[in-house]
Amino acid sequence: MPRGSKDKYTDKQKRKAEHIEESYESRGVSTDEAQARAWATVNKQSGGGEKKGGSGQKKSPQAKSASRKSSARRAVATKHGVPRPDQSLESMTKAELLNRARTRHIPGRSTMRKQELINALRHAA
Incomplete structure (x- = not known):
């Protein structure tokens, strides 16, 4: 039993x-x-019987939905290499610099080195 x-x-x-x-x-x-x-x-x-009280988050369904949406937006932005506004060009990876150069339509970006991309992005701004 x-x-x-x-x-x-x-x-x-x-x-x-x-x-x-x-x-x-x-x-x-x-x-x-x-x-x-x-x-x-x-x-x-x-997970066992009904859970009453105790610790843990107590969010309303609307708050959970809003959290999921904002989390999903951040995940997509990170995945696609959208740089953070406060991020300096020097701290970005070459792939992130290439993505930024692509959005600004900088010609010859695929053959540029990292420092050349940084310089080109500064001049394009």
């Missing part, structure tokens, strides 16, 4: 455990073992 009270579990979790337990019993597993496996499965899938 599994240890602990199941009062903190939702009705859906209890139904799921019961269904899993019946499935194990139909395959010949003992009742106690089937019950233990069922609750272990429910715990693994849903």
Whole structure:
């Protein structure tokens, strides 16, 4: 028999455990073992019973959505090499400099060295 009270579990979790337990019993597993496996499965899938209080973030669905959107925008900007406004040209990689030169349509950029790209970008500004 599994240890602990199941009062903190939702009705859906209890139904799921019961269904899993019946499935194990139909395959010949003992009742106690089937019950233990069922609750272990429910715990693994849903993280246990209802969580009330405790630590962690308490964000509204709107705040979570806004966080995801801004995070996605930052990730895309980073992925595509969009430089940060406060970043100096010297601290940028050659690939980032090439991307910036490409957006400014600097001719001959593909054959330039890093310092040449920096100089060309400064003159184009």
